[in-house]
Amino acid sequence: MEAFLTALTIFVLAVFVGFEIITKVPPTLHTPLMSGSNAISGITLIGAVISTGAQESTVSTILGVAAVILATITSWVGLW
Amino acid sequence: MTLPEIREIVVNIAYLVAAVLFIFGLKGLSHPRTAVRANLMGAAGMFIAVVVTLLDQHIIGYLWIAVGIVIGSAIGAWLATSTPMTNMPQMVALLNGFGGGASIFVAGAALIEALTIVTDGTPDVVYDTNLQFTIATALSGLIGGVTLTGSLVAYGKLEGFVKDLRMGAQQAIMAILFLATIGLSVWLVIDPNQIAYWAIVGIACVLGVLLVIAIGGADMPVVIALLNSYSGLAAAATGFVITNNVLIITGSLVGASGIILSTIMCKAMNRSLTNVLFGVWVATDSGPSxxxxxxxxxxxxxxxxxxxxxxxxxxxxxxxxxxxxxxxxxxxxxxxxxxxxxxxxxxxxxxxxxxxxxxxxxxxxxxxxxxxxxxxxxxxxxxxxxxxxxxxxxxxxxxxxxxxxxxxxxxxxxxxxxxxxxxxxxxxxxxxxxxxxxxxxxxxxxxxxxxxxxxxxxxxxxxxxxxxxxxx
The missing domain is CATH 3.40.50.1220 (TPP-binding domain)
Structure with a gap:
């Protein structure tokens, strides 16, 4: 429960940080903003890396590899 | 301090550095002059986060990680270089979907791992099927599924091979499907099992299609921004699944960004988000011909x-x-x-x-x-x-x-x-x-x-x- 509350706190505060910085982005940069935020949402990659590397079962490894591929593509294209 | 403890501290501090780099990266986008540097900061954050993740104690083999990263990098580099800037809307739509897909797979893999450990009783607990885990897994499947197929439909519309389609009972069908995912989520929480999870993903995929297929061309900016937000929220939900702060922070930043953009777009059309998503655009006869x-x-x-x-x-x-x-x-x-x-x-x-x-x-x-x-x-x-x-x-x-x-x-x-x-x-x-x-x-x-x-x-x-x- 304590871990959850910490995680929830981080989530809520991060949403506020997000609102603060994004409101200042001018319309000219909305497309780069979308592509950039798209790329960093590829951060799921680290979850994918853990799942793949843990090699708990064949299925979970396959799912992990699929996630690694998708998340890597996302990060590459947006941050190119 | 033991070695694993030190390792964990290093990993978490590196994650914090990555999260800060992401925040500065997004902040840099508030001016065209700093935008290029902003992208570099984002890339650096991503690099640091991935490299330290390789130190994670649960990882016992690197082969498949390498295979995935090589394939993903090859496709990513090809897409990035071969896509002209004019095709950016399609590309952003497609990548939103990939983000959602990745979240589905990570949460699915985590669920398998959590269930495996429960049955064989080994002490090496990667994930525990507690309330946070199960609720977050259900959410990852739901948001990830909607994002995946919704984005693919949006991509198809922008490329021109998917046409607008409106069905009479669309909203009723969507409401029933949504209630079904809630029911399945309750099942997943009470009795963690894979059938419930994949059923949620399946229904969410149908929901994603229904949500976007009816939305017409001029409303696409709102939809793309909203799917962008969803891809972030899916990542944040996955962060709760595997209790990983950098995922939660990054996901919520992206979620907030997408919501703000969709609100700006809606305001520019003097319509509410609900109206864009569910409102049927009726051609009026009242105006002059x-x-x-x-x-x-x-x-x-x-x-x-x-x-x-x-x-x-x-x-x-x-x-x-x-x-x-x-x-x-x-x-x-x-x-x-x-x-x-x-x-x-x-x-x-x-x-x-x-x-x-x-x-x-x-x-x-x-x-x-x-x-x-x-x-x-x-x-x-x-x-x-x-x-x-x-x-x-x-x-x-x-x-x-x-x-x-x-x-x-x-x-x-x-x-x-x-x-x-x-x-x-x-x-x-x-x-x-x-x-x-x-x-x-x-x-x-x-x-x-x-x-x-x-x-x-x-x-x-x-x-x-x-x-x-x-x-x-």
């Missing part, structure tokens, strides 16, 4: 006549719309602008927030044609100055310059903020025909006293106009 509006009043001009009109004027404003994007006319437009400026005319560009198919679509196209961003004016900035403009050139835009929004409270676009181009001294509209825009209503601007229609494809028309000016 096309014949009543246009009958005998539309003046069509040749390139030579327009060249004369543009000769020696002081201030010209260009209003680009989706038609410019379709015709890929941005380079021709730049050449025309340069030509006019070389003859002493001041040229500016007026950008409506929802012109095009994604937030900032026109800005990207004009930037690609090397038009300095100082020349791009936002609606609120340029609107009060239209009465001091000599000539407005509208290129492939329609609803965003329709004065009905201001004058006719019965109009379907009543109250939508528009560019007040009708207040300029003369208006040139480059358009292929008098066909209506997305709102499906005639535009009195085309029949106005001070408007000249130039019936042509945006690119051809602009090139013709430029050569007529040179010859004249």
């Amino acid at each position: 096309a014949d009543e509006v246009y009958g005998g009043k539309v003046k069509s001009a040749s390139a030579e006549e327009l060249a004369m009109l543009l000769d020696g004027v002081g201030r010209v404003v260009v209003v680009p719309g989706f038609g410019m994007a379709v015709a890929q006319a941005q380079h021709a437009v730049r050449d025309l602008a340069n030509l006019l400026e070389s003859r002493g005319t001041e040229v500016e560009f007026a950008i409506h927030p929802v012109a095009g198919r994604m937030p900032g679509h026109m800005n990207v196209l004009l930037a690609e044609a090397d038009i300095p961003y100082e020349k791009l004016k936002e609606m609120d900035e340029i609107n009060p100055t239209f009465d001091q403009v000599d000539v407005v050139i509208v290129i492939g835009a329609n609803d965003v310059v329709n004065p009905e929004a201001r004058t006719n409270p019965q109009s379907p676009i009543a109250g939508m903020p528009i560019l007040d181009v009708d207040k300029a001294r003369s208006v040139i509209v480059v358009k292929r025909s008098l066909s209506p825009g997305f709102a499906g209503i005639p535009n009195p601007l085309f029949a106005a006293e001070n408007t000249q229609m130039f019936f042509a494809d945006a690119k051809k028309g602009i090139v013709e106009l430029a050569s007529a000016i040179k010859e004249g």
